[in-house]
Amino acid sequence: SQKIEQNSEALNIQEGKTATLTCNYTNYSPAYLQWYRQDPGRGPVFLLLIRENEKEKRKERLKVTFDTTLKQSLFHITASQPADSATYLCALDIQAGTALIFGKGTTLSVSS
Amino acid sequence: NAGVTQTPKFQVLKTGQSMTLQCAQDMNHNSMYWYRQDPGMGLRLIYYSASEGTTDKGEVPNGYNVSRLNKREFSLRLESAAPSQTSVYFCASRGLRHNGQKTQYFGPGTRLLVL
Numbered sequence: 274s275q276k277i278e279q280n281s282e283a284l285n286i287q288e289g290k291t292a293t294l295t296c297n298y299t300n301y302s303p304a305y306l307q308w309y310r311q312d313p314g315r316g317p318v319f320l321l322l323i324r325e326n327e328k329e330k331r332k333e334r335l336k337v338t339f340d341t342t343l344k345q346s347l348f349h350i351t352a353s354q355p356a357d358s359a360t361y362l363c364a365l366d367i368q369a370g371t372a373l374i375f376g377k378g379t380t381l382s383v384s385s
Numbered sequence: 386n387a388g389v390t391q392t393p394k395f396q397v398l399k400t401g402q403s404m405t406l407q408c409a410q411d412m413n414h415n416s417m418y419w420y421r422q423d424p425g426m427g428l429r430l431i432y433y434s435a436s437e438g439t440t441d442k443g444e445v446p447n448g449y450n451v452s453r454l455n456k457r458e459f460s461l462r463l464e465s466a467a468p469s470q471t472s473v474y475f476c477a478s479r480g481l482r483h484n485g486q487k488t489q490y491f492g493p494g495t496r497l498l499v500l
Contacts, residue, residue: 305486307488307489309489314494315493315494316389316475316477316491316492316493316494317428317475317489317491318491319488319489319490322486322488362427362428364489366487371433371435372418372420372430372433372443373489374430375420375427375428376427377425377426377427378427
């Protein structure tokens with residue numbers, strides 16, 4: 274069956290460290306992979322998108338990698354801050370016009 | 386721009402009651418979506434509309450109906466609510482960002498409790 278998995282439900286790290294979140298998928302060939310942030314009681318907000326022919330994408334302290342051979346994306350937050358505490362969702366973009374397929378999310382807690 | 390708006394924010398229903406969740410977007414997007422989010426289940430697609438006049442079932446459509454009223458509005462109806470429909474419902478639309486990437490924009494959600 275088709276699956277998308279985020280490696281852990283929760284990740285706790287100390288301020289200043291790099292957080293690394295993992296998204297694995299099976300039986301898909303996505304054209305794009307997207308990462309969203311969701312704060313409690315709010316809707317998800319888009320962060321980054323990476324195409325299948327891109328290895329890496331950066332935006333300020335965020336970095337996303339995409340390995341279509343391993344069927345895996347890694348999401349890094351460098352120099353993490355307590356304000357980065359949230360749930361992060363990865364989403365596969367399979368086909369234009371259809372909906373994104375979301376993972377269940379990883380809840381990141383950054384302690385000071 | 387208000388983005389994606391949803392009404393109501395909260396709702397409590399009794400089993401068997403009906404209600405309609407409203408969603409509107411002001412970004413001129415063609416595609417709109419309804420998701421439900423439950424603890425441990427992530428976001429699951431209920432229905433989507435790729436363009437005005439079309440709707441398609443998603444992963445969990447049973448117990449729901451939708452109407453794409455016009456390009457701006459996409460409503461979700463529960464005809465006979467059940468406790469299993471207690472959830473947070475998100476509406477989303479999809480369109481181009483300034484850099485040409487197509488991403489989804491989400492509303493703030495409707496929290497529904499069915500007793």
